Amino acid sequence: MIELHQFAPVDGVNLSPFCAKVETYLRLRRIPHRVVVDPPFKGPKGKLPFIVDGPTTIDDSSQILAHLEATRPDPLDAGLDAAARATAHLVKRTLEESLYFAMLFDRWADDANWPRTRDALFAAIPKAVRPAVTALIRRKILRDLKGEGTGKMTPEEVAGRGAADIAAVAEVLGERDFLVCDRVTTIDVVLFAFIDNLSRGGFAGPLREAATASAGLVGHHRRMTALLAASASADPG
Numbered sequence: 001m002i003e004l005h006q007f008a009p010v011d012g013v014n015l016s017p018f019c020a021k022v023e024t025y026l027r028l029r030r031i032p033h034r035v036v037v038d039p040p041f042k043g044p045k046g047k048l049p050f051i052v053d054g055p056t057t058i059d060d061s062s063q064i065l066a067h068l069e070a071t072r073p074d075p076l077d078a079g080l081d082a083a084a085r086a087t088a089h090l091v092k093r094t095l096e097e098s099l100y101f102a103m104l105f106d107r108w109a110d111d112a113n114w115p116r117t118r119d120a121l122f123a124a125i126p127k128a129v130r131p132a133v134t135a136l137i138r139r140k141i142l143r144d145l146k147g148e149g150t151g152k153m154t155p156e157e158v159a160g161r162g163a164a165d166i167a168a169v170a171e172v173l174g175e176r177d178f179l180v181c182d183r184v185t186t187i188d189v190v191l192f193a194f195i196d197n198l199s200r201g202g203f204a205g206p207l208r209e210a211a212t213a214s215a216g217l218v219g220h221h222r223r224m225t226a227l228l229a230a231s232a233s234a235d236p237g
């Protein structure tokens with residue numbers, strides 16, 4: 001059975017979009033797995049998620065999905081043409097390499113959101129020492145954000161860029177049920193992971209507003225939620 005190493009859920013939501021992406025894929029495809037809650041430093045590159053599939057350990061959510069697509073029958077992306085694959089690639093980059101940093105900024109740099117981030121992600125650390133311990137982790141994340149560039153922007157600039165990413169993805173989706181063809185593919189799993197995080201993650205602000213104001217994205221989230229429920233209740237035989 002596959003082991004998925006990731007963060008513990010918070011109020012039923014997987015607050016890491018990368019972990020949520022892998023967990024959603026496994027649940028949707030009904031691939032037997034068990035979750036192992038671990039801190040990021042346990043991962044091969046100091047990040048979560050990673051999986052252990054028999055003798056193989058794989059990190060990076062995209063590498064993990066590529067491995068599962070290659071090793072399990074009926075891959076979701078089978079038969080996609082080059083244009084669909086290119087669109088999926090661009091949407092994924094927008095979500096994972098741009099919107100992700102706006103979400104990180106929202107949760108770790110915004111003083112109003114920081115207590116929720118701290119208490120949600122680090123509930124296992126005793127309350128008396130939690131502020132001191134988590135202050136060090138926060139400092140590292142804020143340094144990373146500065147190095148990446150987002151951490152040097154104003155909150156308004158970051159929110160504007162994040163909302164623009166969300167609007168662009170909503171435009172690509174348009175009125176279709178799924179992003180690049182008439183059935184669910186891996187890019188729908190990625191989109192679901194981000195929209196689920198934004199809409200149910202408990203962080204108020206412009207990013208959540210942008211994600212929940214788009215009828216197309218809300219409909220996509222609803223369809224994916226229904227598919228996951230159907231997968232969960234499907235007869236294992």
Ligand SMILES: N[C@@H](CCC(=O)N[C@@H](CS)C(=O)NCC(=O)O)C(=O)O
Nearest residue numbers: 016017018040047048049060061062
């Ligand atoms: N490209 C990686 C990104 C993974 C990633 O950034 N994970 C974050 C959690 S959302 C993490 O573990 N951060 C810990 C750190 O940077 O110290 C993937 O797709 O899995």
